[in-house]
Amino acid sequence: MPKVVNPEARRLAVTEAVFRVICRDGLEGATLRNIAEEAGLAIGSVRHYFTGHTDLTVFALAALRDRVTARILGHVERLLSADPADPTVDQRAEVEKLLAEFLPLDEQRRQETVVWLEFVTAARTRPELQGHARELYDGMRMVVGRVLDRARRIGRLCDDLDIAVESERLSALLDGLAMNAVLQPDRLPLDMIHRILAGHLDSLKEPS
Amino acid sequence: MPKVVNPEARRLAVTEAVFRVICRDGLEGATLRNIAEEAGLAIGSVRHYFTGHTDLTVFALAALRDRVTARILGHVERLLSADPADPTVDQRAEVEKLLAEFLPLDEQRRQETVVWLEFVTAARTRPELQGHARELYDGMRMVVGRVLDRARRIGRLCDDLDIAVESERLSALLDGLAMNAVLQPDRLPLDMIHRILAGHLDSLKEPS
């Protein structure tokens, strides 16, 4: 009987409007009115799918987490299931490709990085965001840790390195690069980012 | 004839109230009302020293830049003027101490780091903050670059490293560490931060 609409699709559409607004005006500018306008809806319509501003914000952060997780996990599967002895796959290149997924190297990842930065900084003073923000933090450490674990297993990681420390160091480097690439794009061109990541991986590998 | 008051001191006092409010509630909570209350003044009094909210914000960012610059520059002078041949000074330890000044290892630096993070992320969408934010960015690169330059001159830097790349890599690592230490203090304890920095410096030094 009712007008038929896919509610989940609507929520996703609104969520993408949220991302665009945050990218343009920051989380501070992500008001219900701005979001509704960006989504091409009336404010009342948006409120039909989200009980309030907090709900919408938390939902958007969860959606970001899902998006990032899905994108990264694809690469993780591909890397971790690869045969270390297969000469046709360049293990080092695969690792570099995987880790580059955490960096804003194209428009999609740039948008995700901006939204991520806005959310995690806001989470410091907004308890309702802390949970998902921490999930993003932990998820990244988990992935980086697995990559280093695997490198050690196949004998490509320098022996005198502590994986716990190196995992945190590499993660912090990626976070810092992502942040600076987004905040000062003029000062940090893409090829410099690539060279930094490559140089860091070089410093981790077992001299052969 | 007038009531005598040191205006500059007043402005500084208000600025410190701004820092405290940003630390507690984020830049979003740094409204004239909140700041005036934190400073123990009436809103009208604050407005006597700052023409508006924008002025106050920009002034506070400039004050942060001055504070950080002054603190770092002291260490820089001490390090750069030290005699490389003097066996009583541990060059490596001095460098580590200098770079640690960029990290939130005590309450003062923690507050500065929080305020820094709030400002630089906000500067992305607020043109009036871009200038000082960029000065902070460039200042850090300059200091780190000088440290690496000096290390190379005294033969303590691995020969096959590019200073421009390593300067940016170390800066990004410090930024990432600072950010994560402030946003996820539970996950990144102080001794881990020290071990990461120490490990990074180890990876840069010329094997002797």
Add this chain to the structure above:
DNA sequence: CCCGATTTAGCATCGCTGTGCTAAATCAAG
């Protein structure tokens, strides 16, 4: 004492926010 520039305080306005609530529009089923 008292004058007056400086400093402090506060009122009034306007714009924007989130949100409770109501009402209209839509469209598949009967």
Add this chain to the structure above:
DNA sequence: CTTGATTTAGCACAGCGATGCTAAATCGGG
């Protein structure tokens, strides 16, 4: 076509923001 649940739209309100403007309080000099 009629029906009615779903969806869309929007009004009204209270709260908080910045800010133009006015008025009171302060206190060193004459």
